[in-house]
Amino acid sequence: MNTPVRRLSFLVAALFAALLVSTTLIQYVFASDLNGRPDNRRTLLATYARERGEILVGQNPVAKSVPTDDEFKYQRTYDDPELYAHVTGFYSFFGAVGGLEQSENSLLSGASDKLFYRRVSDLFTGRRPSGATLETTLDPAVQKAAADGLGDARGAAVALDPKTGAILAMVSNPSFDPNTVAGHDLGTVDKNYQALTKESDRPLVNRAIGGDLYPPGSVFKVVTAAAALSSGDYAADSELPGPAELDLPLTDTTLPNHDGGACSPSGKVSLEQALVVSCNTAFGDLGMKLGADALREQAAKFGFGDAPSVPMRVTPSSVPAELDQPQLAQSAIGQYDVRVTPMQMAMVAAGVANQGVVMQPYLVQSVIGSDLSVIESAEPTELSEAVTPEVASTLTDMMVAVVDDGTGRRAQISGTKVAGKTGTAEHGKGRRAHAWFISFAPADDPKIAVAVVVEDGGTAGSETSGGAVAAPIAKQMMEARLK
Structure with missing residues (x-):
């Protein structure tokens, strides 16, 4: 064999070897990565061909897959779309985005390892593979009350069962219609999605658990009061200074009260009364005496710094690490x-x-197979003991006084003791304050705990306050649950 032919044969052999190696890499080594690519049309079509599981609120599916005659086989549709958009998220040809659609995608699509034996059974029985159904913990009456209360205002509302951690309501406003981004017309879906991402009000953001976090304002005074009571140095009747303005060290700036006046004619106030009238100067002085470590440690016991999965990830709340007086x-x-x-x-x-015990919040009560068997059921889990039962009892009495005699009167429910705390949080010079309210009821046997924030005080204008704006929304939510 002459030299040119021999060289050509080596080249051809090398090309065949390269082809063999590349084919092996594609089929075995890179197969999972290629299948997982968002632009892999074959994989997405295969996923669409499997019926996706439903998302239930009560017994009603708020997300379901409907058979179609096109190449996608199924169309994902959403009922009461704007009411549940941040709970469900959406599923389209571009994948699962937000809410349970994204966080529990493997269960809804049927790909989860938890459904392995179900998939094996389907192979032998000939049943069409399908995803699992998710039964949520939401109370539709509380969810609707929260959405109706917020109306057109930007903000969010959350309700929990304090004894279990079950999420009874989770509303973020403004919302959106997931049906507009879950269609099969890819051009229209992309256009609608791009429009949503460009809206200044950011409707895709779930304000209840993430986005740009809020200053809590005076609702945080419950944490400060908890730290004081837990220290053993303070009781509900402990006397605190409550002047019109608190002189701050290291600066010429003072800390004033919201109304510009003293918290009492004497300039002195009890810890309970300081919470009832939301006395800034008393709590500012209290915070400096407690110290930064005590304040941060108490906040951490309530869950600050954690990133719980509900199963969507909740952005951690925070108290700054380095604080001067x-x-x-x-x-x-x-x-x-x-x-x-x-x-x-x-x-x-x-x-x-819950007598001082914080429970892990959760949104999925049970995972149900296509044969209606329960694959998985939620077990309430204790997250931490934030305060002792004795401190919790004292805080409850103080928060009841806020609603009975203080800034939270608009949350009163006839025949039911309500515990609450108002908040009016400043967040920039020249901007209206956010209105807050946290509460639970009945105070002696709690069935629901609520937090409501209305950005910029909603439509209240100069009358912005947590008691005037947020407390009535929380009242509606509590009434919906107790009925």
Whole structure:
């Protein structure tokens, strides 16, 4: 064999070897990555060809797959779409986005390892493979009351069962219609999705558990009061200074009360009365005396710093790590750089309601197979003991006084004792304050704990306050549950 032919044969052999190696890599080594690519049309079509599981609120599916005659086989549709959009998220040809559609995608699609034996059974019985159904913990009456209460205002509302951690309501406003981004016309879906992402009000953001976190304002005073009572140095009747303005060290700036006046004619106020009238100067002074470590440690016991999965990930709430005395005074009243989710503040209310024990929040009650068998059922889980039962009892009495005699009167429910705390959170010079309210009821046997925030006070204008704006929404939610 002459040299040119021999070289050509080596080249051809090398090409065949390269082809063999590349084919092996594609079919075996990179197969899972290629299958998982969002632009892999074959994989997505195969996923669409399997009936996706339903998402239930009560016994009603708020997300389901409907058979179609096109190449996709099924169309994902949503009932009461704007009411449940942030709970469900949406599923389209571009994949699962947000809510349970994304966080529990493997269960809904049927790909989860929890459904392995079910898939094996389907192979032998000839049943068409399908995803699992998710039964949520939501109470539709409470969910609707929250949405109706918020109306057109930006904000969020969360309700928990304080004894179990079950999420009874989770509403973020503004919302959107997931049906507009779950169709089979890819051009229309992409156009609608791009429009949603460009809206200044950011309707795709679930404000209840994430997004730009909020300053909590005076609802954080419950955490500060918990730290004081837990220290053993304070009781509900402990006397605190309550002047019109609190002189702050290291600065010429003072900390004023919301109304500009002293918290009592004498300039002195009990811890309970300070909470009832939401006395900034008393709580600012209290925070400086307690110290930054005590405040952060108490907040952590309520869940600050954690990123719980409900199963959607909740953005951690935070108290700043480094605080000088003026910053500490501001932080003790829920200002400076304290930032929270409504979910976190609902956990604070629920922890007090549940004799000091904070339960892990959860949204999925059970996972149900296509044969209606229960594959998995939620077990309530204790997250932490935030305060002792004795401290929780004292805080409850103080919060009841807020609703009976203080800033939270508009949350009163006839025949039911309600515990609550108002908050009016500043978040920028020249901007209207956010209105907050946290509460639980009945105070002596809690069935529901609530947190509501209305951005910029909604439509209240100069009358913005947690008691005037957020408390009535929380009242509606509590009434819906108790009925």
